[in-house]
Amino acid sequence: MAGMPDVFTRLLAEHLPDRLGRCAACGGASGGSGTRWPCTLAQIAGEARALAAEQGGSRRTTPYPAGGL
Numbered sequence: 690m691a692g693m694p695d696v697f698t699r700l701l702a703e704h705l706p707d708r709l710g711r712c713a714a715c716g717g718a719s720g721g722s723g724t725r726w727p728c729t730l731a732q733i734a735g736e737a738r739a740l741a742a743e744q745g746g747s748r749r750t751t752p753y754p755a756g757g758l
């Protein structure tokens with residue numbers, strides 16, 4: 690997923706904690722006890738974003754050079 694920034698960017702934008710610390714995307718619909726944040730998707734997306742940041746990705750704003758290995 691690290692190669693698909695659009696995917697995890699959208700996931701991170703949707704899977705955010707509400708004021709009760711639950712994922713708004715996973716538990717918002719039920720109205721009851723939702724999924725605690727970070728949910729699985731938020732964790733995966735967060736890790737993917739961190740990986741992309743380490744690898745430099747295609748963003749010019751990153752301070753790291755591409756192919757730093």
Ligand SMILES: [Zn+2]
Pocket residue numbers: 704705712713714715716724728729730731
């Ligand atoms: Zn979620």
